[in-house]
Amino acid sequence: METNFTHHQSAHCENGVASNLLKHNGLNISEPMVFGIGSGLFFVYLPFLKVNYAPAISYRPLPGLIFNKLAKRLGLKIKRQKFSNETNAVKALDENLKNNIPSGLQVGVYNLTYFPDEYRFHFNAHNLVVYGKTETDYLISDPVMENVTTLTHEELRKVRFAKGAFAPKGQIYYPIQIPEKVDLKSAIIKGIKNTCRDMLAPMPIIGVRGMRLVARQIRKWPVKHGTKKANHYLAQMVRMQEEIGTGGGGFRFIYAAFLEEASVILENEKLKELSKEMTAIGDLWRDFAVEASRIYKNRSSKEDVYNTIADQLLAISSKEEVFFKKLKLAIR
Amino acid sequence: MKKEEVPQDKGNLSNKNMKELVYAIDEKGNYTTALSTGWEPKTIALSNSIEEISERVAIAKAQVESNKVSPIVYFMEYSRMDIAILSSYVGMWQWRVKRHFKPKVFAKLSDKILQKYAETFNISIAELRNFKTN
Numbered sequence: 170m171e172t173n174f175t176h177h178q179s180a181h182c183e184n185g186v187a188s189n190l191l192k193h194n195g196l197n198i199s200e201p202m203v204f205g206i207g208s209g210l211f212f213v214y215l216p217f218l219k220v221n222y223a224p225a226i227s228y229r230p231l232p233g234l235i236f237n238k239l240a241k242r243l244g245l246k247i248k249r250q251k252f253s254n255e256t257n258a259v260k261a262l263d264e265n266l267k268n269n270i271p272s273g274l275q276v277g278v279y280n281l282t283y284f285p286d287e288y289r290f291h292f293n294a295h296n297l298v299v300y301g302k303t304e305t306d307y308l309i310s311d312p313v314m315e316n317v318t319t320l321t322h323e324e325l326r327k328v329r330f331a332k333g334a335f336a337p338k339g340q341i342y343y344p345i346q347i348p349e350k351v352d353l354k355s356a357i358i359k360g361i362k363n364t365c366r367d368m369l370a371p372m373p374i375i376g377v378r379g380m381r382l383v384a385r386q387i388r389k390w391p392v393k394h395g396t397k398k399a400n401h402y403l404a405q406m407v408r409m410q411e412e413i414g415t416g417g418g419g420f421r422f423i424y425a426a427f428l429e430e431a432s433v434i435l436e437n438e439k440l441k442e443l444s445k446e447m448t449a450i451g452d453l454w455r456d457f458a459v460e461a462s463r464i465y466k467n468r469s470s471k472e473d474v475y476n477t478i479a480d481q482l483l484a485i486s487s488k489e490e491v492f493f494k495k496l497k498l499a500i501r
Numbered sequence: 502m503k504k505e506e507v508p509q510d511k512g513n514l515s516n517k518n519m520k521e522l523v524y525a526i527d528e529k530g531n532y533t534t535a536l537s538t539g540w541e542p543k544t545i546a547l548s549n550s551i552e553e554i555s556e557r558v559a560i561a562k563a564q565v566e567s568n569k570v571s572p573i574v575y576f577m578e579y580s581r582m583d584i585a586i587l588s589s590y591v592g593m594w595q596w597r598v599k600r601h602f603k604p605k606v607f608a609k610l611s612d613k614i615l616q617k618y619a620e621t622f623n624i625s626i627a628e629l630r631n632f633k634t635n
Contacts, residue, residue: 177523179522180521180523180524180534182523201524202533219583221553222553222583268634279581285513285514285516285517285519287513287551288513288547288549289581290581291581291582291586313521313522314519315519315520315536332586332589332590333582333585333586333589333590334585334586338590347514391525400549401549401550401553404545404549404550405546405547405550407542407543407546408543408546408547408550411542411543411546412543412547415504416504416522416523417523417524419527420532422502422523422525422532423524425524425532426524426532429531429532430532442531445530448502448526451502452502455502458542458543458546459542461542461546462541462542462543462545462546465545465546465549466545485594
């Protein structure tokens with residue numbers, strides 16, 4: 170069985186699945202729109218949580234949050250199910266496909282056989298759509314891939330029941346109710362306000378303050394942990410910022426694209442200006458990645474290089490602080 | 502990032518003929534999407550992580566050979582896991598998994614418990630027991 174689902178490639182998996190599922194259900198909404206309304210732009214530093222033996226730095230909120238916020242702000246109803254029993258999880262998915270409902274799935278990356286080996290880590294917050302089933306395979310639309318692909322029944326079982334942090338527990342989700350008319354304008358404003366609040370939050374590990382904390386830590390890394398570990402930490406940070414899914418510059422370019430689209434819908438010229446500014450900030454993040462890669466490529470052991478890169482991060486955080494204050498005013 | 506500046510470097514994606522989608526601005530300054538084959542700074546970051554893992558695997562291998570740790574450690578590193586991930590796959594507390602790292606404890610493990618590890622690592626109990634360096 171196969172549902173008449175159209176695959177569109179996207180930068181980030183969660184936005185992509187949301188956008189593709191909504192398009193399938195007749196609501197034409199772009200990936201940047203999903204990202205912006207769902208307040209996907211974020212920064213958090215969790216030194217006590219280690220991912221691949223490095224402190225966790227994330228440029229996005231917890232998995233599932235973007236789609237949930239989007240649904241709330243547009244008045245959509247999303248059904249989400251998790252399973253403790255693997256057989257029931259298979260049944261529920263097959264039932265959906267029988268009823269012509271393509272379903273979003275949270276999966277682990279490690280057993281996704283169509284990914285290059287280098288990308289197969291124990292990361293459990295990946296999203297894809299299953300739109301059909303054959304005797305041996307499930308038909309998969311993975312939004313970060315150019316084309317649709319397949320997984321065998323056993324392979325899909327493995328990725329749905331991957332273990333570890335954020336274990337997907339076979340989670341499936343799909344929209345069950347979409348209002349005839351959605352109020353994009355108010356949803357956009359709510360999304361922007363939420364993002365400004367997050368990025369300017371008076372918390373040391375979140376938003377621009379989080380960036381500053383990381384900048385301070387970067388200066389200490391080589392002294393405290395030695396250059397080898399410091400370089401590993403930096404490499405991990407760049408991976409979180411640039412790896413498949415962020416659309417470049419730690420999601421800044423997707424967000425700029427959202428602001429551009431929002432400026433047309435809200436008829437607000439200021440947002441178009443701010444979109445350009447966000448693009449410039451995204452370019453600064455790219456420069457930061459280039460500079461960081463020079464450090465761990467040359468394995469330079471001078472303390473100074475870490476100070477230089479920390480200064481760079483500090484400069485970005487100041488730019489973003491000004492930016493989000495302006496953005497807050499622009500939608501008043 | 503301008504559309505013509507979207508990097509098309511060789512990397513881990515281009516090896517598999519994959520391209521990723523990025524957002525960039527066109528000549529008129531409007532946003533559009535473009536495909537990228539890869540970007541060097543990213544490739545270096547990823548290689549750094551892969552090297553890190555290879556090193557860990559090599560160390561684990563040497564330690565198993567000199568009977569300092571059990572083969573479980575080697576297969577854990579080889580599968581890119583840490584104790585937290587492994588313990589959630591086998592459904593045992595971390596302290597128990599850590600105990601199984603000791604060669605003496607490992608030697609006395611029942612088939613039932615070894616089976617859990619073997620399944621997790623996608624190998625047979627025999628392969629887990631009779632650790633071969635290759």
